[in-house]
Amino acid sequence: MGSNHPDAQLYPHASGAALQMVKDHEAEQSLKLYSGWFCPFVQRVLIVLLEKNIPFKYIEVNPYHKPQSLLSLNPRGLVPTLQYANKPLYESTVICEFLEEAYPDSTPHLLPKDPYQRAYGRIWSDFVTSRIIPAFHRALQYQLHADGNSEAGFKEVKSELISKLREFTEAMDPEGPFFLGKEISMVDLIIAPWAVRLWVFDHFKGGLELGDEKWVERWGRWLKGIEKRESVVKSTSEREHYLPIYKRYADDVAQSELAKATRQGRGVP
Numbered sequence: 001m002g003s004n005h006p007d008a009q010l011y012p013h014a015s016g017a018a019l020q021m022v023k024d025h026e027a028e029q030s031l032k033l034y035s036g037w038f039c040p041f042v043q044r045v046l047i048v049l050l051e052k053n054i055p056f057k058y059i060e061v062n063p064y065h066k067p068q069s070l071l072s073l074n075p076r077g078l079v080p081t082l083q084y085a086n087k088p089l090y091e092s093t094v095i096c097e098f099l100e101e102a103y104p105d106s107t108p109h110l111l112p113k114d115p116y117q118r119a120y121g122r123i124w125s126d127f128v129t130s131r132i133i134p135a136f137h138r139a140l141q142y143q144l145h146a147d148g149n150s151e152a153g154f155k156e157v158k159s160e161l162i163s164k165l166r167e168f169t170e171a172m173d174p175e176g177p178f179f180l181g182k183e184i185s186m187v188d189l190i191i192a193p194w195a196v197r198l199w200v201f202d203h204f205k206g207g208l209e210l211g212d213e214k215w216v217e218r219w220g221r222w223l224k225g226i227e228k229r230e231s232v233v234k235s236t237s238e239r240e241h242y243l244p245i246y247k248r249y250a251d252d253v254a255q256s257e258l259a260k261a262t263r264q265g266r267g268v269p
């Protein structure tokens with residue numbers, strides 16, 4: 001690992017709306033977030049921090065050129081990594097729930113009070129990480145012209161992703177606009193970074209073609225609420241800078257832990 005990692009050549013920092021957000025979080029704070037501006041797992045945590053208006057310091061690191069400062073906190077060398085009262089935490093979903101618990105007075109509350117609703121949201125948050133993200137990457141990394149692959153195989157991986165999005169959508173509160181109803185909650189934020197990156201399929205893979213079944217209208221209504229959410233907008237960089245990163249996934253040459261896991265049929269690292 002180190003500077004010769006093939007994915008290390010990245011645009012060096014956030015851009016667009018996210019650049020301003022980074023500037024707003026440059027001052028010293030006891031809570032520090034080690035981030036990669038492009039990383040959807042980081043964006044989960046940023047969305048929670050911004051939603052709840054929790055003070056934090058943003059620290060940009062390149063996780064493909066792992067600095068010692070990151071490795072000494074997180075032996076996995078992945079972002080997001082959080083430093084809280086000088087102690088490290090990692091794993092985006094763990095960090096998101098931790099923030100909810102460690103800042104009980106910061107609103108909105110992202111985990112519902114009702115234990116059933118809370119557990120229900122967790123089932124679907126887990127579904128995002130264990131089913132939707134792997135399906136997203138299998139479809140994105142599929143190489144039509146590779147040995148053993150075919151138009152039918154490509155259709156199958158795209159259909160798999162669509163059917164996962166459908167399952168997720170059909171589990172939503174029918175009225176919404178958010179997953180559990182009127183209020184935004186953790187599960188909305190856990191999937192948001194991938195939902196706002198679905199354009200990669202239009203750009204690199206000829207589109208997903210969700211169709212016009214009933215669930216698509218509900219998905220669209222949910223997505224509209226998420227896309228314009230301030231925390232989502234403020235944690236998103238300019239599309240042109242995501243393009244070279246996602247091109248490496250679309251060409252299936254990315255060497256990130258996630259890209260390798262996808263190739264080997266494993267789940268999210």
Ligand SMILES: N[C@@H](CCC(=O)N[C@@H](CS)C(=O)NCC(=O)O)C(=O)O
Pocket residue numbers: 036038039040041042063064077078079080090091092093255256257258268269
């Ligand atoms: N399971 C981790 C995944 C985090 C992750 O894969 N982060 C990527 C950036 S988006 C990373 O740090 N990659 C470095 C590498 O692959 O070596 C989480 O949820 O936080």
